[in-house]
Amino acid sequence: MILIAILALAVLLLVAGFEMFLVLGIPSLVTKEAFFASIPDPAVVQKILGGVDHSTLLAIPFFILAANLMGSGQIAAQLIGLVRSLVGHTSGGMGHTVIGGSMAFGSVSGSAPATVAAMGRMVYPEMRKSGFSDRFSLGLLVASAETALLIPPSITFIIYGWMTGTSIARLFAGGLAVGLLLGLAFAIYVSIEARRSGIETSARKGWGERLRTMRSAGWALGMPVIILGGIYSGFVTPTEAAAVSVVYAIFVEMVVYRNFGLRELARITEQSALATTIIFILLAMGGLVSFYVTLAQVPQQIIAFLEATGAGPVQFLLVVNICFLIAGMFIDPNSALLILVPPLFPVATSLGVDPVHFGMIVTLNISLGMITPPFGLDIFVASSTLGKRVLDIIAGVWPFVVVNLIVLLIVTYVPEISLFVPRLIFG
Numbered sequence: 001m002i003l004i005a006i007l008a009l010a011v012l013l014l015v016a017g018f019e020m021f022l023v024l025g026i027p028s029l030v031t032k033e034a035f036f037a038s039i040p041d042p043a044v045v046q047k048i049l050g051g052v053d054h055s056t057l058l059a060i061p062f063f064i065l066a067a068n069l070m071g072s073g074q075i076a077a078q079l080i081g082l083v084r085s086l087v088g089h090t091s092g093g094m095g096h097t098v099i100g101g102s103m104a105f106g107s108v109s110g111s112a113p114a115t116v117a118a119m120g121r122m123v124y125p126e127m128r129k130s131g132f133s134d135r136f137s138l139g140l141l142v143a144s145a146e147t148a149l150l151i152p153p154s155i156t157f158i159i160y161g162w163m164t165g166t167s168i169a170r171l172f173a174g175g176l177a178v179g180l181l182l183g184l185a186f187a188i189y190v191s192i193e194a195r196r197s198g199i200e201t202s203a204r205k206g207w208g209e210r211l212r213t214m215r216s217a218g219w220a221l222g223m224p225v226i227i228l229g230g231i232y233s234g235f236v237t238p239t240e241a242a243a244v245s246v247v248y249a250i251f252v253e254m255v256v257y258r259n260f261g262l263r264e265l266a267r268i269t270e271q272s273a274l275a276t277t278i279i280f281i282l283l284a285m286g287g288l289v290s291f292y293v294t295l296a297q298v299p300q301q302i303i304a305f306l307e308a309t310g311a312g313p314v315q316f317l318l319v320v321n322i323c324f325l326i327a328g329m330f331i332d333p334n335s336a337l338l339i340l341v342p343p344l345f346p347v348a349t350s351l352g353v354d355p356v357h358f359g360m361i362v363t364l365n366i367s368l369g370m371i372t373p374p375f376g377l378d379i380f381v382a383s384s385t386l387g388k389r390v391l392d393i394i395a396g397v398w399p400f401v402v403v404n405l406i407v408l409l410i411v412t413y414v415p416e417i418s419l420f421v422p423r424l425i426f427g
Contacts, residue, residue: 005031010339024285024335031292047291048284055239056162060155060279062242065272066249067109070223071118072268073253073260078220079104080122085213092194094130098123099144099186103179106148108223108245110155112370113381115145120385131199138388139396142378144186146367146404150179153227153238156363159283159337163290164345166355168238169231173422174356178364178411185407186400219252232425279334286338299346306347313351317412320344321365328369332377337366353415360418364408371397371404 009027018026032044070076083100090096101123105115120141127137149156152172161168214221227245230236236244253259260268293299306316323344327336341362348358370378373394383390411417 005034021281021285023331024282024289024338028285028288028292036292036295044288047288050287052280052284052287054162056158056168057280057283059153059158059239059242061272061276062239062246063110063153063155063158064114064275064279065269066223066242066245067105067111067114067118068268068272068275069246069249069253069265070105070108071114072264073249074257075108075220075223075249075252076105076118077122078217079108080119082213082217082221085210090191092132092190092199094123094127095132095140095190095194096187098127098140099147099183099190102144103147103151103183104224106145106151106179107153108227109148110153110158112145112148112367112378115148116142116378116381117385119145120382124386131197132193133197135392135396136193137396138382138386138393139398139400140186140190142371142376142382142393142397143400143404144183145378146370147179147183147186149363149367149370150175150182150360152176152231153242154363155279156333156337156366157359158238159334160341160359160362163337163341164355164359166359167426170356170422170426171359172228172231172238173425174360174418175363177417177421178360181411181417182364182367182404182407185403189399189403219256222252223248282332282334282338286335289339290342293342298343299350302343302347303350306351313353314413316347316351317353317361320348320361321408321412324362324365325368325372328365328372328376330375332375333366333369336369337362354419356422357415357418361408361412364404364411368401368404368408372401373397 005027009030010023013023013026029044032039080097080101083104084093084097087093087096087100098119102115102119105118106112109115109118124137124141127140128134132140148154152175154172154175157171157175158168160166161171223245226248227241230241230244231238250265254261254265306312320340323340324336327340331339345355345358349355370376373379376397379390379393379397382388382393
C-alpha cells in the first residue's frame, strides 16, 4: 500500500513537470505524515543528511571533476589517438575507435554523459568522413558511452555499493568483464554495418608508429594505471584513487600539456560542483525513500508474494529488467537506482542472487536507460554537444538498444560473466 502510494504520487509529480528531487522528496514527506506521523521531524532531517553522510560518496565529486578536466584537456584526445592507432585499420575501424575510446575514457571518468560530451566533438566528424551514415554515427557515439558506467571506475557502482553495502572493488572487477562484453557486442555490430555499407579500411599503422603514439600518450595512460592498478592492488581505496586522479589530471593538463590555466580550472571546478550538487540532492532524497520502504517492510511483502506464486530467481530477474527498462524511459538513471534498488535488493539476496551479479544487472539497465527514448540523458547530451536533432539521434540509437538488450539477457542468466573476474582477483 505504501509503495503504491509513493509510486503513484511520484508519477503524478513527474507528469506535472516537477524537478526530480521533488518527485522523490514530496512523496516521502507525504508518506511520513500519512503513515508514520509518530516519527519526529528531526529524525526525518537526520535521514536526509544521512543519505549523503558517507565517506564512500566522496569518490563521486572527485571522479566528476577528473572527467571534466580530461574532457576539456588533452588526456581524452591522447587516449583516443592511441586506440585509433591500434584498431583503426580494422573493418569499420573508426567505429571500433569510438567504442575503444569510450571505454578508455570511461576507465578514467566513470561518467557516460561526460564520455558523450568529450568523445562527440572529436570522433563524430571522423565517423562521417570514414563513410558511416549520420544516424549510425550518432547512435554509436551515444551507445558506446554506456561502457563508461561499466568499465571501472563507475559512479553508478559507487552509488550501488553505498546503498547495498557491496564491495565497490568487487563491483569494479565485475564491471570490467561486463563492460568488455558490451563493447564486443557493439564492435560486432559495427563490423556488420561496415561490410554492409562497403566502408573501406584504413592503412595499418606500423609498430614503430604505434609505439611513438603510445609514448606520446604516456601521461594519459598514467591515469587508468593509477586508478585501476591502485584499487586492484589494494594500495588505495576507490575514494583515494578518485582524489589522486584529480591531482594527476590537474598536473598533466596544467603543467605537462599546459592546456589551460587557473581561470579555466576555476570554470571546470564550478561546473563539476554543480553536477555533484544535483547528484547529492537526489541521493539525500533517495535515502529518505529507502527509509520508508524499509519501515513499510516492502521487501518482505515482495518475498511473500513470490513465495505464494511459486516464482523463482528466473522470473524475478525478468521482472527486475522490465521495471528498470520502463523506469529508464521516463526518469533519470540515478533516480531509478534510488527508487528501485531498496525494495528489490533484499529480495534478490533472499533468492540467492549474488550482490555483485545483481549490481551488474542493475548497472546494465541503468546504462540502457541512458539511451532509451524518450528521456535518455545521453541522447540530450549528444544533441546539445553536436547540435543535432533529438529525433535523428533516437533513430540511430534503436539498433544499439536491441544489442544492449541481448547482452542484458546474457548477463542476467549467466552469472559467471559477472563473477569470474572478482573471484579471480579477490577469491
